[in-house]
Amino acid sequence: MVTAEELAYGMERESVAKGPLEIFEGGGQVVTDRDDRQTVGEPFVDNPRVSARNVNVYYDEKHAIHDVSLDLGENEVLAMIGPSGCGKSTFLRCLNRMNDTVASCRVTGKINFDGEDINSPKIDVVPLRAQVGMVFQKPNPFPKSIYENIAFGARIHGLARHRYELDEIVEGSLQRAGLWDEVKDRLEQPGTGLSGGQQQRLCIARTIAVSPEVILMDEPCSALDPIATAKIEELIDELRKQFTIAIVTHSMQQAARVSQRTAYFHLGDLIEAGDTKTVFTTPRHRLTEDYITGRFG
Amino acid sequence: MQSTTLIVVLLALSxxxxxxxxxxxxxxxxxxxxxxNSLPSYYGYYTAMWCGIPALIVFSLWSMLDGRAIMAMATSSIADSGVSAQEMSLVYSEVLRFVSGSTxxxxxxxxxEAVARYRELQDTSNAALIVIVLSIAxxxxxxxxxxIRRDQRVRNSVEAGVMVFLIACSTIAIFTTIGIVLSVLFESIRFFQKVSFTDFIFGLEWSPQTAIRSDQVGSTGAFGAIPLFAGTLLISFIAMVVxxxxxxxxxxxxAEYASARLRSYAKPLLEILAGIPTVVYGFFAALVVAPFFRNTGxxxxxxVSSESALAAGLVMGIMVIPFISSLSDDVITAVPQALRDGALGLGATQxxxxxRVVIPAALPGIVGGMLLAVSRAIGETMIxxxxxxxxxxxTANPLEAVTTVTVQIVTLLVGDQEFDSAKTLAAFALGLMLFLSTLVLNVIALHVVRKYREQYE
Structure with a gap:
C-alpha cells in the first residue's frame, strides 16, 4: 500500500526539479556497524505483491545471496542498489525464475507471488513469467519488425483472436511506452533499427503487451544516454499507476528519482531496505551511508 | 637442383x-x-626484402623465358634453312628429347649440332643466371x-610489401579459378562444335558411345543432358529430404537442450560422419542399403532395382548430415542469450x-549450411x-536406377580415351553445366540470405 507519507513525498518530488541527491537534505543517524549484516529498516510492507523470505542463491559452490527477505508492495517502484556483484540482479532474476536458465544456479527459500510460492513444483513458470515481466540491461529487441516485437507475447499467450485485437494491443502498448508517435509510421521496420533508448522502450512495450502485474527491470538505462534515460524514468513513473515495479540500478540518482522504496545490497546481503527518502537521508546502516555518500561503489 | 640451391642461397642472403x-x-x-622511426627488426625486414624480392623476380622471369630463347638460338640455323612452323615444333621436341637423353x-x-649448341647455351645461361641473381641480391x-637512417619510414615500406604479398596470394587463387573455368569453357566450345547446344541442353537421351572406326555399328551417340541432371536433382533431393x-x-x-557435457561428446561424434571417406559410404550403399531396399520392396x-536412386540418396543424405548439423549448431549457439532471455521473460516456452526467436535469427547461417550440403550432394560422385x-x-521414381552428371563425367574419362572425340569432350560440357548450376544456386542463396539480413539487422 502507498502510505500518505509516500504520496506526499511523491508530490514533493514532482515539484522539485529532477536533481540528483540534493532532493534530500539533512544528515542521517547511523546506528548499525559495518560488520553487522542483519537487514535494517523496513523490508516488509502490508499486503505485498511479492514477498521473498530467507532467499539464498548458490552458483555451484558460490553462495551469491545470503538469506534475503524483502517485500514488493502494490503499485510501488522498489529500487535495488549496491556495488557491482552484490547480488541485486541475481535476486531480481529469482522473482520470475529467470535463474532457471542458468544451469549452475540453485535457489532456496520462499518467494510468494500473490500468496503462492513460485518455486513450488505446482507452479508453471510460463504463466508466472507472463505475470512477472522483465526488462533487461541491454535492449534486446527480437530481429523482427516493431509490430512483431510487440505482438510476440500476445501471440504466444493467445491474447488476440483477430488481427484488429492484435493491432489494438500493439498500439496500446506502444502508446503506454511513449513510443507510438515515434514509430507509428514504420511498424513494419525492424526493431533492431531503432536507437538504443527507443529499443529499450520497445522492450518495455513488449513486456506490458502481455499485461503483467509486476515488471522487473535490470539496469534498464545503463546502456542509454541521459536523454533516453530521462524518458525511461518518466515512463517508469507513469507505469507505477498500473504495475508494481522492481528496478535494479547503479545510479543512486535514478533510484532517488524513480523509486518509493529502496533496498541496498552489499556482497550478497540485504543491508538496508525502506522508504527511499529515509534510506537516502537517514541511512541506518554504516555501509548504506558509505555507499550513498560515495565512499565506495 | 641447381635452382633449388640458388633459392636456398638467396634465402640465406636475405x-x-x-x-x-x-x-x-x-x-x-x-x-x-x-x-x-620504426623498430630495428623493421629495418631488418626492409633490407631482407630488398635483398630477396628483386632477385627472386629476376630469377623466376629468367627461368620462365630462358628455355624458349635458348631453343630459338640453338635451332636458328635450321629455322633459317626455310622450314615451316609445324616442322619447327617437331624439331624442338626432338632436340628436347635428345637433350634429356630419353631417345x-x-x-x-x-x-x-642443335643439341650440342643447346647444351652449351644452357650452361652459359645457368652461369649467367647465378651471377646476375646474386649480384642483384x-x-x-x-x-x-x-x-637506413633514423627517420627512414621503413615500417610503411615493409607493411606495403606485406600487403603486396597478400594481394599476390589472393590473385593466385582467383586466377587459378579463372584458369580452370576457361579451360573447361574452351573444351566445351569444342564439344559444342560437334554436338549442337540445344541437343545437349534439351536432349532427353544420353548414350555417349560414338563409333571409333567408321565401320562400327550402332554407336551413333546421343548427348542429351536432361536425364543426367534429372538424376542428379532426384538424388540430391532425396539426400536433402533425409x-x-x-x-x-x-x-x-x-545447441538448446543438450547438457554441455553431452554436447562435448555428441558433436565430435556427429562430425566423424563427415570424416568417413565417400568410397566407404559408397560400398555401404551398394552392398547394404540397396540390397535391403530391393529385398524389402x-x-x-x-x-526395386538393385541400384536405386533411393539407396544412393539416403546414404548421401547421411553423409551430409554433419554439414548441416555442425554449421547450424554453431549459428544457433551464436544467437545472443539476450534474445532467448527476452522471449523467456515474456513467458514463452523453450x-x-x-x-519464433532463435531459429529465425539463425536462419541465414542455417540456409548457408543447407546450401553447402546441397552443393556437396550435387558434386558427390563415389556413392x-x-x-x-x-x-x-x-524418371522420377526413386526406386529405379538413375545416373548423375558426376558419374557420367567419371565414366567418360576413365581409361584410355581420345581427347578429340565428342564422347570425351562431353565431360567438359557436363562439368561446365554443373559448375554453372551450382553457381546459380549459390547466387540465389546469397541473394536470399542478404535480403533476409537487410530485413532484420
Missing part, C-alpha cells in the same frame, strides 16, 4: 640482410632505438643498407523461444557410382 639491416639500425640510432637411335646431323642489400530435418533437429537439440510387392547405377533413365 637472412643475412635481415641481421645486417637490424645492426645498421642500432648503429644509426646510437643504441637508443627510441630515436628510430634411342641415331639423330640426324643437324639435330646433333647484393646490390639490393647494399641499396637498402645505404638508405539430411535437412535430421541435421537441423539434431543441431537444435545439441520385393516383400511388399514393389519392383520450444516457442526456439521456433552414386556405386549405388545409383550408370543407366541414364529419365
Amino acid at each position: 637472412a643475412a640482410g635481415f641481421y645486417m639491416g637490424r645492426r645498421k639500425a642500432f648503429q644509426v640510432s646510437g643504441n637508443d632505438i627510441r630515436t628510430l 634411342i637411335g641415331e639423330p640426324q646431323p643437324h639435330i646433333v 647484393i646490390a639490393g642489400t647494399a641499396f637498402a643498407l645505404g638508405k 539430411a535437412a530435418p535430421i541435421g537441423l533437429m539434431s543441431a537444435i537439440y545439441l 520385393g516383400l511388399i510387392g514393389l519392383d 520450444s516457442e523461444t526456439i521456433r 552414386v557410382v556405386m549405388a545409383a547405377g550408370l543407366s541414364a533413365n529419365l
